[in-house]
Amino acid sequence: MSIDGGGLLLQAPAHYKFDDDVPMVVVTQRTAADELYRAGARAAGAITLGLMGLIGFFLLYRSREAFSSAGWRFFTEQRWSPPNAFGIAALLVGTIVIAVVALVVAFPIAAGTALYITEYAPLRVRRPLTSLVDLLAAIPSLIYGIWGAAVLSGRVANVSRFFADHFSWVRLPALQLSFWHWYRPFQTVSNAGFTASSMLAGIVVALMVLPICTAIMREVFSQAPQGERESALALGGTRWGVIRDVVLPFGKGGMIGGAMLGLGRALGETIAVAIIISPKFDIHSLLQPLQTGGNSIAAHIALRWPEQSAGGVPTSSLMAAGLVLFVMTLAVNMVASLVVARSRSGSATEI
Amino acid sequence: MTLVSDAASHAAPTNDAISRASTLTAQGVSAWFGSHKVLERVSLDMLANQVTALIGPSGCGKSTFLRILNRMHELVPSARLAGNIALDGQDIYRSAAPVTEIRRRIGMVFQKPNPFPAMSVAENVVSGLKLCGMKVERSHKDELVETCLQKAGLWNEVKNRLDANGGALSGGQQQRLCIARSLAVRPDVLLMDEPCSALDPTSTHRIEETIAELRDDVTIVIVTHNMQQAQRVSHYCAFFLAAENEPGRIVEAGTTDKIFSEPDDPRTLDYVRGRFG
Ligand SMILES: Nc1ncnc2c1ncn2[C@@H]1O[C@H](COP(=O)(O)OP(=O)(O)OP(=O)(O)O)[C@@H](O)[C@H]1O
Ligand SMILES: [Mg+2]
Numbered sequence: 001m002s003i004d005g006g007g008l009l010l011q012a013p014a015h016y017k018f019d020d021d022v023p024m025v026v027v028t029q030r031t032a033a034d035e036l037y038r039a040g041a042r043a044a045g046a047i048t049l050g051l052m053g054l055i056g057f058f059l060l061y062r063s064r065e066a067f068s069s070a071g072w073r074f075f076t077e078q079r080w081s082p083p084n085a086f087g088i089a090a091l092l093v094g095t096i097v098i099a100v101v102a103l104v105v106a107f108p109i110a111a112g113t114a115l116y117i118t119e120y121a122p123l124r125v126r127r128p129l130t131s132l133v134d135l136l137a138a139i140p141s142l143i144y145g146i147w148g149a150a151v152l153s154g155r156v157a158n159v160s161r162f163f164a165d166h167f168s169w170v171r172l173p174a175l176q177l178s179f180w181h182w183y184r185p186f187q188t189v190s191n192a193g194f195t196a197s198s199m200l201a202g203i204v205v206a207l208m209v210l211p212i213c214t215a216i217m218r219e220v221f222s223q224a225p226q227g228e229r230e231s232a233l234a235l236g237g238t239r240w241g242v243i244r245d246v247v248l249p250f251g252k253g254g255m256i257g258g259a260m261l262g263l264g265r266a267l268g269e270t271i272a273v274a275i276i277i278s279p280k281f282d283i284h285s286l287l288q289p290l291q292t293g294g295n296s297i298a299a300h301i302a303l304r305w306p307e308q309s310a311g312g313v314p315t316s317s318l319m320a321a322g323l324v325l326f327v328m329t330l331a332v333n334m335v336a337s338l339v340v341a342r343s344r345s346g347s348a349t350e351i
Numbered sequence: 352m353t354l355v356s357d358a359a360s361h362a363a364p365t366n367d368a369i370s371r372a373s374t375l376t377a378q379g380v381s382a383w384f385g386s387h388k389v390l391e392r393v394s395l396d397m398l399a400n401q402v403t404a405l406i407g408p409s410g411c412g413k414s415t416f417l418r419i420l421n422r423m424h425e426l427v428p429s430a431r432l433a434g435n436i437a438l439d440g441q442d443i444y445r446s447a448a449p450v451t452e453i454r455r456r457i458g459m460v461f462q463k464p465n466p467f468p469a470m471s472v473a474e475n476v477v478s479g480l481k482l483c484g485m486k487v488e489r490s491h492k493d494e495l496v497e498t499c500l501q502k503a504g505l506w507n508e509v510k511n512r513l514d515a516n517g518g519a520l521s522g523g524q525q526q527r528l529c530i531a532r533s534l535a536v537r538p539d540v541l542l543m544d545e546p547c548s549a550l551d552p553t554s555t556h557r558i559e560e561t562i563a564e565l566r567d568d569v570t571i572v573i574v575t576h577n578m579q580q581a582q583r584v585s586h587y588c589a590f591f592l593a594a595e596n597e598p599g600r601i602v603e604a605g606t607t608d609k610i611f612s613e614p615d616d617p618r619t620l621d622y623v624r625g626r627f628g
Contacts, residue, residue: 123428225465227461227465228465228467230423230426230459231461231465231467231529231532232478233454234421234454234461234533235455235532236452236454236536237451237482237483238451238482241481241483242482245467245470245481249468
């Protein structure tokens with residue numbers, strides 16, 4: 001069949017029937033190379049996912065002994081003396097306290113550094129500065145740990161004392177065991193000292209998450225659309241105006257995502273925290289970040305691993321703690337990528 | 352704060368004492384990107400209350416020239432320039448010149464509409480005030496939003512959705528929103544770089560009307576590839592041309608009538624008749 005298209009003779013494809021007006025099936029023949037690539041990419045993706053699943057399954061399997069021994073009390077018990085009484089509650093609180101301190105310290109520094117690099121730094125120093133910040137990530141965490149314990153400790157103790165002296169009146173509403181009360185983060189409950197605290201551990205962890213937070217924020221800020229930047233400048237805007245009205249609104253999602261990825265790291269940071277803190281298991285005192293002592297799941301597992309590797313409930317309980325950490329970091333990272341992917345800036349950023 | 356004229360008028364351009372637009376003068380302007388020279392000794396007067404059109408083939412340096420006029424050129428790291436640009440007789444490149452104030456007085460509308468997407472329509476209009484540190488009372492703000500949107504010919508279309516997101520408008524509406532945004536900071540000169548190139552004929556027509564209404568308040572310099580548009584909106588016309596591997600120069604400048612009917616240079620005639628470029 002053929003149609004006369006205004007002097008141009010169009011030959012319809014042989015299989016095409018003009019009378020049935022239904023969607024046709026489009027078949028694309030893939031080349032062998034394409035097929036091979038697809039198979040390879042799929043396999044790689046499947047291996048990663050499978051590995052994740054296997055790790056989760058392994059942790060779940062090995063922790064079943066602990067869970068059957070402790071039951072739901074595992075999530076409410078503060079003490080850790082398996083096989084009798086043990087639970088994740090204090091460790092979880094300690095982990096979160098350190099991570100929050102780390103984030104509170106790291107977020108403004110990372111945002112400021114990223115803004116300086118993308119918005120203010122002359123081209124000459126931009127590159128060296130970027131590599132310098134990235135280089136922070138290359139320092140082994142052990143080094144951060146010993147530096148924190150040996151050098152930073154005394155100085156942070158002074159700062160902590162200052163906070164305790166002047167800000168003990170700060171009260172935050174908080175929910176504890178189903179009733180409201182005032183949480184006073186800077187009030188020391190006992191007359192313990194200020195060394196080996198969650199504050200110190202948090203500051204050291206902050207330094208360790210700084211590179212990734214900065215890198216993501218820098219990436220996001222640098223993607224703020226040139227057109228909007230120029231419009232803001234053409235309206236008579238200053239650099240700060242451009243940051244406020246263009247860069248920050250654009251980078252919001254990326255900043256939150258970057259912070260949460262940092263949080264994911266902070267939660268899992270092990271050796272530096274293990275070196276710095278002196279472990280304690282009392283939630284009430286763990287909520288006082290200035291005071292000596294702290295705890296985190298990862299550091300706890302690392303510290304207990306050698307003595308408890310005999311097997312039975314003690315080993316299994318560490319597996320259970322590991323499972324909690326695994327799930328928590330996974331959740332934080334997933335939420336982070338969701339936040340990032342949904343924001344305008346994030347969709348173009350690889351994380 | 353309100354803009355000077357309350358009703359747009361279609362009257363012919365005048366050089367009355369009441370007019371507050373400024374004259375922009377370029378003398379011997381050359382420009383480079385790195386070592387690549389893209390403009391050579393361009394001189395042009397852009398008179399107060401007149402619309403000056405810059406025409407010429409692609410790549411001859413029209414945008415570069417326009418960006419030099421409000422100090423946007425220097426934002427490109429490798430960019431350099433020579434020459435003299437004066438706004439009402441004052442050199443805008445003098446060493447103590449307040450850059451942000453100059454950019455406020457010489458507004459710019461870009462080829463691609465780019466309203467701030469995180470802001471509402473109304474916020475977009477007044478965004479420039481915050482950016483350049485102009486304080487406006489709350490009560491005056493609504494008035495200003497309405498005046499500027501009216502001048503940009505957008506008021507009727509958006510008056511019921513001033514709180515809608517600026518990015519939710521159509522391309523033509525976005526472009527007029529950008530014009531309104533530029534007007535809110537009360538510029539003396541408005542530079543427009545192919546403001547209609549991405550728009551449909553209706554939006555284009557709307558913006559051309561807007562330009563005609565604005566010329567009482569501001570001096571307008573417009574880059575356009577559309578010869579009919581240049582003829583319709585402009586009073587003066589400058590024809591830019593860059594010979595192969597040479598920087599762009601002004602071949603001829605004069606009244607639009609002259610450029611389009613009896614230009615001195617045969618190349619101008621060829622270009623406006625669509626014979627090359
Ligand atoms: N950022 C830049 N870096 C290097 N060279 C540039 C840059 N911007 C423009 N140029 C060069 O400067 C010359 C003039 O460019 P310009 O954008 O001013 O041309 P134009 O007349 O506006 O062209 P069009 O009509 O296509 O917009 C071109 O040769 C271009 O390659
Ligand atoms: Mg151009």
